[in-house]
Amino acid sequence: MNINTMPRPADTASQTNAALQARKEAAMAKGLGNLAPVYVERASGAELWDVEGNRYIDFGSGIAVVNTGHCHPRVVAAVREQLERFHHTCLMVSPYPVAVELAERLNAIAPITDARTIFVSTGAEAIENAIKIARAHTGRPGVIAFSGGFHGRTNLTMGLTGKVAGYKAGFGPFPGEIYHAPFPIAYHGVSMADSLKALEMLFKVDIEPSRVAAIVIEPIQGEGGFYPVPEGFLAALRKICDVHGIVLVCDEIQTGFARTGRMFAVEHDGVEPDIMTMAKGLAGGFPIAAVTGKAEIMNAAGAGGLGGTYAGSPLGCAAALAVLDVIEEENLAERAVTIGETITAALQKLRQAHPDRVGEIRSKGAMIAVGLVKNGDPDQPDPGLVKAIVAEAPKHGLILLSCGIRGNVIRILVPLTIEEAILEEGLGVLAKVFDKAASAG
Ligand SMILES: Cc1ncc(COP(=O)(O)O)c(C=O)c1O
Known part of the structure; x- marks a missing residue:
C-alpha cells in the first residue's frame, strides 16, 4: 500500500x-x-x-x-528495490555496485577534472574529511574559513563555522589552526577588496600561507543568510590557492543539486575547486554525503584513513542515483x-x-x-x-x-x-x- x-x-x-x-x-x-x-x-x-x-x-x-520533493516515486522505488536486495554490508568491508556507480556519476558531473569521490553520512563529516584530505595532501595544518559561514556541528566544523550564537556558544574549545576572514558582503559594507585585503593581512599576522592546507568557502552562504560570493571572488581565491599550494574546498552542501539553477553553485562562477563537499539534496533525505576532488589530492589519504560504518549506505546510493536521474529528466x-x-x-x-x-x-x-x-x-x-x-x-x-x-x-x-x-x-x-x-x- x-x-x-x-x-x-x-x-x-x-x-x-x-x-x-x-x-x-x-x-x-x-x-x-x-x-x-x-x-x-x-x-x-x-x-x-x-x-x-x-x-x-x-x-x-x-x-x-x-x-x-517528498516521496518522489522514482526515489521511493529505487530505495525499495535496494532495500529488498540488502541494506548494509559496509562499503569498507563488502562493497556494492550502486556505490561505484554513484561515485562515477558524481565524478562526471562535478566541475573537477580527473575526480575521485568518497562517501560519508552527513555534511559535517564531508567537511571533516575534506580537511583531513587537504592536510594529508599538503602536510600543513592551517585552515581558513569565512565569517558567517556554516559547516556543521562537529568540533572541527563548529570551529570552521563563522557564527557564534546558536552554533558555537558554550561548546568550545575548538580545534587550533583555524582562521576566519571576512566574507565579502557589499550590502553590509564589506567589499571583495576588503575581504582579500583581510586575507592578505591574515597571512601576515596569523599564519603564513605555506602553513595553510585549505581555504573553505560556501559559494552562497546558507545559514549565514544566503549571501552569494561576489563575482570574481572565487576566481581570486583560486589564484591565491594556486600561488601558495592551498587546497580550495567549496562547500556545496546547501547549494548543490540544481537548487541554484545549476547542478552546483560554483558553476555560476566557472571556477574549478580542488574539493567539493555534498550532502542534503544529494539523496533527497537519505543520509549520505560525498567529498569529490582532484585525484592527486583525494588519493593522499592512505587506505582505511577515510570512511565510516555507514559511509555510502546502499540505500543512500540508490536514492542518490534516482535523484540525479530526476534532476536531469525533469x-x-x-x-x-x-x-x-x-x-x-x-x-x-x-x-x-x-x-x-x-x-x-x-x-x-x-x-x-x-x-x-x-x-x-x-x-x-x-x-x-x-x-x-x-x-x-x-x-x-x-x-x-x-x-x-x-x-x-x-x-x-x-x-x-x-x-x-x-x-x-x-x-x-x-x-x-x-x-x-x-x-x-
Ligand atoms: C553549507 C553547509 N555545510 C555543512 C552543513 C552540515 O551538514 P549536516 O547537518 O548534514 O552535518 C550544512 C547544514 O546545514 C550546510 O548548510
Whole structure:
C-alpha cells in the first residue's frame, strides 16, 4: 500500500501536535530544538500533513534536502528495490555496485577534472574529511574559513563555522589552526577588496600561507543568510590557492543539486575547486554525503584513513542515483530558475507594500532569501519580525525557515518539483502572514 493512501492511525490523546511536543520535550534534550510543534504523518511533493490531519505547504524542503520533493516515486522505488536486495554490508568491508556507480556519476558531473569521490553520512563529516584530505595532501595544518559561514556541528566544523550564537556558544574549545576572514558582503559594507585585503593581512599576522592546507568557502552562504560570493571572488581565491599550494574546498552542501539553477553553485562562477563537499539534496533525505576532488589530492589519504560504518549506505546510493536521474529528466535546474523568478516577484511586491520592513532580496535560482529590517535600514535588522512570521506561518499551513548571522532573514527553499498552483498558494499565505506580523509590531 502506498504510504500516502494509508489511513491515519486513530487519534489518541498522545498523538496530537501539542501532546507529542510535550512528550518530545520530556524525552529529548533541549539542544535538539524544533521549528514548530508540527508532527508530520506523511508528505508528498511539496506538501506535508500532520498527525491531526492539517496540511502544510513546505517552503523549507527539510533545509534544502528534498529538492526532488517528498516521496518522489522514482526515489521511493529505487530505495525499495535496494532495500529488498540488502541494506548494509559496509562499503569498507563488502562493497556494492550502486556505490561505484554513484561515485562515477558524481565524478562526471562535478566541475573537477580527473575526480575521485568518497562517501560519508552527513555534511559535517564531508567537511571533516575534506580537511583531513587537504592536510594529508599538503602536510600543513592551517585552515581558513569565512565569517558567517556554516559547516556543521562537529568540533572541527563548529570551529570552521563563522557564527557564534546558536552554533558555537558554550561548546568550545575548538580545534587550533583555524582562521576566519571576512566574507565579502557589499550590502553590509564589506567589499571583495576588503575581504582579500583581510586575507592578505591574515597571512601576515596569523599564519603564513605555506602553513595553510585549505581555504573553505560556501559559494552562497546558507545559514549565514544566503549571501552569494561576489563575482570574481572565487576566481581570486583560486589564484591565491594556486600561488601558495592551498587546497580550495567549496562547500556545496546547501547549494548543490540544481537548487541554484545549476547542478552546483560554483558553476555560476566557472571556477574549478580542488574539493567539493555534498550532502542534503544529494539523496533527497537519505543520509549520505560525498567529498569529490582532484585525484592527486583525494588519493593522499592512505587506505582505511577515510570512511565510516555507514559511509555510502546502499540505500543512500540508490536514492542518490534516482535523484540525479530526476534532476536531469525533469530539468530541475531550469525549473529552479523559473521558481526563483516567481518567488522573487512575490517578494518584490511585498517590498512595495512594506518598503520600510523588507530589505534586500537575494536569489540564485530557487535559493531565495529576504532580509527584514527596521526603517528600511540594512544596519537595523529585525529578527523579531522574522521570528513572528516563522512562528505564525505553520498556523496558516506554511513551513518557513529563517537564517542569517543577524537572525533577520527568511529563506525560501521550496522543492524544485513544486506545482505552480501550490507555489502561488504558499506565496499567498506568506503575504498574509507577513501583513499580520508586520502590523502587530
Ligand atoms: C553549507 C553547509 N555545510 C555543512 C552543513 C552540515 O551538514 P549536516 O547537518 O548534514 O552535518 C550544512 C547544514 O546545514 C550546510 O548548510
